[in-house]
Amino acid sequence: MLELAGVSRDFAGMQAVDHVDLAVAPGEVVCLLGPSGCGKTTTLRIAAGLEAADSGEVRIGGKVVDGGGAFVPPERRRVGLVFQDYALFPHLTVLDNVAFGLPAGLDRAEKARALLSRVNLADRATDHPHKLSGGEQQRVALARALAPSPLLMLLDEPFSGLNFRLRDRIGEESLSLLRAAGTATLMVTHDSDEAMRLADRIAVMRAGRIVQVGRPLDLYDRPVDLFVAEFFSEINKIETVVEGGVVDTGLGKLPASGLANGTSVIVAIRPEAIRPGGSEPAQVAAVHPMGAYALVKLKHPVRDIRYLLRVEHGAAPEFSAKVGARVGVSLDPRGCFVFASEGDASGHAAVTRRR
Template identity: 45%
Template sequence: MSLEFRHIAHAYGDVAALKGVSFSANAGEITCLLGSSGCGKSTLLNLAAGLLEVQEGNVSVGGEVMAEPGRNPPPEARPVGLVFQDGALFPHMTIAKNIAFGLPRGSASGAVVEDWLERVGLSGLGGRYPHELSGGQQQRAALARAMAPGPKVLLMDEPFASVDIVLRRRLRRDCRRLLREAGTITVMVTHDPEEALDVGDRIAVMEGGRIVQFGTPEDLHERPATASVGAIFGGAQILVAEREGERFRTPLGTWPIESVAGDVPPGPDVDLLIHAEALVCEPDAGGLAVLDVHPLGVASRVLVESESGEEISIQTTSPVEEGQRYRVTPRAGSVRAFARD
């Protein structure tokens, strides 16, 4: 069983939000759509939910087309549950009635409600109203309401963004366990790479209405397809460089080609991906001037001035002092090179 998006294109007026997106989300897995604002991730979720009409391509569940141009059933006619950032509980209903809202009327509905209250850790709180619960409890209630009818697909739009970071981590852990136990097809939108790595079985990284890489957290962290994906997941930084024979000219100086691990892409224009621990700063009177140093823990964010007068922010684990000059070089084999788009 899977939720499939095939060749989805969507526009708001003259602005293209999605450009031929195709991927599938499997039962028992959490698939995260990760990207910055405007990348198209929420548009994809809304197309699956029935909040937007499919303009091009189709969306299917279990091999059966659920939505396509000219056929866009409303949300209530789709086998999907929805969880939004703010929970969106009915304020005039108790938590128990919120959870029971999508259930068929009958003697079994009360048992289902009690079961889900227990699953999400809200036993004994069914008689309370949303405003009487904490933010984390409200999100648990929203999850129970979405899951109680037994949807084939659960769609979640940044469901943990409104709670503090400690509670957010606990909610993510509990939510992941519940969804895997239920075997639900889950698609979650997030802009937080840490959240995607923590929750997602597979992650679709989106940029400009397209998926630039789709894979497991390990795939994206260890084998990024682009420099931007590597920067998102590896905590690395990108330097624009030009290849000159067996060397790279960068804003930080000229580096030997041996700095690069793996293949070097053809063409003169490349993006170099480098981690903080790979940048070595050595005192050098003719080197780059350090304008500012901001400790980040193990590494420091350092503002340097290049030979051309450009101010560049880098991260390094080398000890440096403001007002001093340093030669900045990478350790051999520590850099990854990507063709510049």
């Protein structure tokens, strides 16, 4: 439904969006994920027609809306837009907000009312926005954006204004509504948990480029680089060098397939890949109980390496017994990734491709 092909945009010499290719299918939810300033919002605005691309092409519903000399203004793109702060019109009632994008006609109010019912706000139709709670405002904003039956829904951090309990529920309700309507949805967020939970596919952006696109678990299990790996969880980073086709993590050796001996690498290990029980010795350095689990910091008995892992509440009591206790762990290689570093001593910032 939405296709971005080689879309670029720069602001005053800064490449905000750099050759972005991305497609969103009808009924699909794609999350643009990245840190602030990565260009994800600009990409969204280009899709909406609020910004023009410098080069590349934007197609919506197969029609070119930007590129090759054509530019369709936002009001004729059939896109819906929801901002982080909802941007409800303060001078209009809830019903009038929802009806704003509907063509004038007898059934206009009826349609708006039906939409309000779908977001369970039929009883707030005559209120002004400032009387609604944050969650209610979000739902009105969604209903308003849905009203003209857009082909493409663009959500800019739509749930980050809500408290975390509401966020899950409203996020799921909203997206199921969109999926049911068969709307293609592009959602911008910096919250990897949210993206993981809500998206069909995630596109991770960094410095204007899309680094990796894929289903959430693909990205989690097969990150293309340290940046992507790091985005979805805390991670243990161990700097080392390939020797004899393997890397030594201090908790056992991992194959460094494709990397020549002598290459400086960073080994990324997800905390859950370090399992209590096993033959690799370590020493407890600190314990932070979190309720359902405890965050445990381990120390390599000899080398100056520290590891973070999670220990489920009640399991492996020796890990939380006392600081300094000697314990044994094992590594699950599925949660370990080896990336060549580019000779940068600081490590993570300059890490590039795997293999």
